[in-house]
Amino acid sequence: MTDAVNHHLYQPTAAAIWQGRTDIEDGSSGKRFHHMVSLTASEQDSSGITLLGFCCDEGVRRNKGRIGAFHGPDLIRQALANSAWHHQTDSGASFYDGGNVFCHQKNLEESQKALAKKVTNALNQDHKVIVLGGGHEIAWGSFQGLAAHLQEAPINSPKIGPKIGIINFDAHFDLRTYTKDSPQFPSSSGTPFRQIADFCTAQGWAFNYACLGVSRASNTQALFSCADSLKVFYREDNELASHLMQKRITELTDFIAQVDYLYLTIDIDVFSAAIAPGVSAPAARGLSYETVERLLQPIFEATNNKGKKKLLLADLAEYNPEFDIDKQTAKLAARLAWDISHAMFKTL
Numbered sequence: 184m185t186d187a188v189n190h191h192l193y194q195p196t197a198a199a200i201w202q203g204r205t206d207i208e209d210g211s212s213g214k215r216f217h218h219m220v221s222l223t224a225s226e227q228d229s230s231g232i233t234l235l236g237f238c239c240d241e242g243v244r245r246n247k248g249r250i251g252a253f254h255g256p257d258l259i260r261q262a263l264a265n266s267a268w269h270h271q272t273d274s275g276a277s278f279y280d281g282g283n284v285f286c287h288q289k290n291l292e293e294s295q296k297a298l299a300k301k302v303t304n305a306l307n308q309d310h311k312v313i314v315l316g317g318g319h320e321i322a323w324g325s326f327q328g329l330a331a332h333l334q335e336a337p338i339n340s341p342k343i344g345p346k347i348g349i350i351n352f353d354a355h356f357d358l359r360t361y362t363k364d365s366p367q368f369p370s371s372s373g374t375p376f377r378q379i380a381d382f383c384t385a386q387g388w389a390f391n392y393a394c395l396g397v398s399r400a401s402n403t404q405a406l407f408s409c410a411d412s413l414k415v416f417y418r419e420d421n422e423l424a425s426h427l428m429q430k431r432i433t434e435l436t437d438f439i440a441q442v443d444y445l446y447l448t449i450d451i452d453v454f455s456a457a458i459a460p461g462v463s464a465p466a467a468r469g470l471s472y473e474t475v476e477r478l479l480q481p482i483f484e485a486t487n488n489k490g491k492k493k494l495l496l497a498d499l500a501e502y503n504p505e506f507d508i509d510k511q512t513a514k515l516a517a518r519l520a521w522d523i524s525h526a527m528f529k530t531l
């Protein structure tokens with residue numbers, strides 16, 4: 184692809200996005216994310232985290248939802264910029280902002296491929312990756328990037344493929360029926376895990392999908408049947424009450440033990456609309472931050488038999504600034520990115 188063609192698909196992040204206060208009186212212990220972020224590609228040479236944005240409304244538009252997620256990535260960055268930095272600065276690990284991938288011209292598949300390429304490159308550099316959406320069509324881009332990275336890794340048996348666990352916090356399964364190249368049932372923000380399931384079947388790989396926080400009221404019988412036939416591990420929103428949490432953590436730990444790599448994807452609409460109004464499809468019930476936080480712990484802590492952390496890739500989907508109130512949903516998404524980066528930095 185030539186640079187001219189590429190230009191509409193990719194842009195580095197403007198330095199002006201990463202702004203915040205500076206407390207010079209605190210010296211090097213007064214650091215915040217905007218001080219530490221690197222926009223220079225050479226920083227990707229050392230170990231670290233690569234942050235990417237996926238600016239896209241096309242998945243939600245095709246899924247008949249409320250558009251606006253296109254502008255999500257830079258607003259989450261701005262909310263993260265002023266957060267305090269608590270990572271070891273002498274470890275040489277960098278926090279690299281790899282810029283935004285765009286979907287401008289309704290060519291969703293092309294943008295998902297472009298995102299996948301960025302994800303693969305970063306993982307090949309031994310970076311952990313965090314991607315900010317965009318609608319949940321981000322997941323098909325993220326996953327293709329992870330799959331390409333692991334396909335190239337010599338340690339995985341070509342026969343059974345890499346054992347990847349997908350953990351989705353979401354009010355929805357996003358397992359809708361789609362037909363490739365069909366205008367009637369196009370792929371969308373409602374289909375990414377069905378696309379991943381089909382990809383896994385075609386490769387002869389297992390499809391290990393956990394969906395946590397599902398709202399029965401927001402998913403039809405057809406979607407529950409699809410989840411059952413694909414042997415999805417799911418727990419509904421009301422099964423994640425605090426008195427059931429120990430049981431849920433044990434089950435999730437068992438799911439994680441079956442796989443070698445983890446892809447974490449969080450749809451912001453899994454949270455109660457009271458704390459996350461800025462999404463396409465708000466959840467009347469939804470989960471609390473505390474509930475999600477407790478379930479994130481086994482994901483953050485899981486290591487494989489080589490002592491390496493299983494979590495390689497995380498994304499945040501469906502933040503829609505059009506419906507946000509006083510940037511509270513942007514701040515919630517930024518706090519998730521903060522928690523995830525904290526866990527990823529511990530592994531470097």
Ligand SMILES: N=CN[C@@H](CCC(=O)O)C(=O)O
Binds near residue numbers: 319356357373
């Ligand atoms: N990303 C997925 N979104 C939901 C949207 C539901 C709705 O608009 O009500 C889904 O397809 O199920």
Ligand SMILES: [Mn+2]
Binds near residue numbers: 355372500
């Ligand atoms: Mn979703």
Ligand SMILES: [Mn+2]
Binds near residue numbers: 355452
């Ligand atoms: Mn959802």
